Amino acid sequence: MALRWIAPQFGGPEVLTLVETDVRPPDAGEVTIDVRAAGVNPADYKSISAAHGTDRELPLAIGYEVAGVLSALGPDTEIASGGGAAGDAVVAFRISGGYATQVTVPAKDVFAKPEALDFPAAANLLLAGTTAAEALHVTGVRAGETILVHGASGAVGISVLQQARLMGVNVVGTASERNFDLLRRAGAQAIAYGPGLVDRVRAAAPEGIAAIIDTVGTDEATDSVGKLLPDAGRAVTIAPSDRSRAAGITAIAGALPQSAAYRDSVRGRLLDLAGEGKLVVPVARTFPLTEALAALELVRGGHPGGKVALIP
Template structure:
């Protein structure tokens, strides 16, 4: 097993854990032994962890957690970015010092995470090289939201010259979906609160307020009609899409299901989609608005803000803050 080439190996680190499932009030920051990389694994010193709605949804109660294979004591968070600091036997693609990002189901908000060299988010965790030009905070937002947005686009296949309606466009997945649809050449109308209008315009979308009267407001913006719809919040936008005459095969949801409409999630993203998104970010063609960053000690506040679902962009936990110098 190869050890880091510099620094004094830490024997303990911080990790966010649940001792009982529940809301933000059940989260605690604990000192835990630093995990060791076994054969086919590598250890990452985490610098940033991005939050997603799925993080608090799947740990909200024991029954939901069991559906995702989680049991107590349980960690928290899935998206991470950082630096490889230990590799196990049989790992040849990574060396200590490599910048990486990826996903490790419900254990990413920690100073250290061990992932499989050839794993998946659910089974062992996954790892990818962080491209030059992408900072760690941005890299820590890409995996779940980027893949989910790519999966939604793969269902509705926006084309150049078409008009796409995106519900919840200012949220964590929305910021990716808007930009990917625009890169495909589509016109994008995005639903949000009045306070999100400027954020949506900055992404390239035309804002429209969600809620009662949405169909009329969208029709006023696009009298020729809407071609495809992605509902990234619930089902209200998908139901409006039907009223607007959009065929079911060009409507998708990510947070709820409707009969006859194909749902999307990160697991159904096209192969290679995450790498393409990372490359777009590196090239400056896709940007990720970071709404707020918090130190790990403020995890409850961060999750409360994220769970309110009114954030314009992504929330990131900065693991560099408060880390001892020898880590």
């Protein structure tokens, strides 16, 4: 028997229930993973909200990414990175039901875990990392350009900063002053959000801003596009609103087919970069699996100070 968090109804984290469940053995093209860490993301609690539609079958599983150890493979099955045997350390994304002690998932979504990452960090690499990679891709960022990242100290923002630096792209990032050192360590110029933001951006980047990546969805972030970019087509948001849509800002999301396809395509590359020590995942805190509600509340509060993982 395994433990798993499920949502028997639509709502917030408070509807989640920890249950015992049988984990079926893997069929061909599947593997079973003993979970060592599950990544905690805003997308997790959003996935059980009625705002995502009530035509889905209940109960809903929760958790998109895990790291763990293979315990079984289906017949004639290899993981996405090749090979695989019981006892191997792996990362899985995008899956369903990661808040669990054990999961059976498609082998195409499972990769060898980089030795450079421990289990909590590995379980938090790919959701934020693939989102960041898509944002850079959609805006068409090129070496030598300077971009503005709103909410640069968040999980997606920090991954954008690291990936941009590897591309030779200069970054100006907004954050609260307490997070300025974090941005600077990631190679960005840090500026405060709030009144006078546009003037501070222009002072930090007199050569001009080539693209804007918005991870927060504030009115300030949306309005900066019209003031700093001649072409709204080089702005992207992961937090769309009526205001951003009216401004012509492209929205990306894992539920969109084109986003999902691109994000799936870059998983292996991001894991290779992490294995080389070029992508780092700052983990702020871990919780026992049984304390998933407390972990979600910390993430939902918006200032966890890094990634959060559940440890079965």
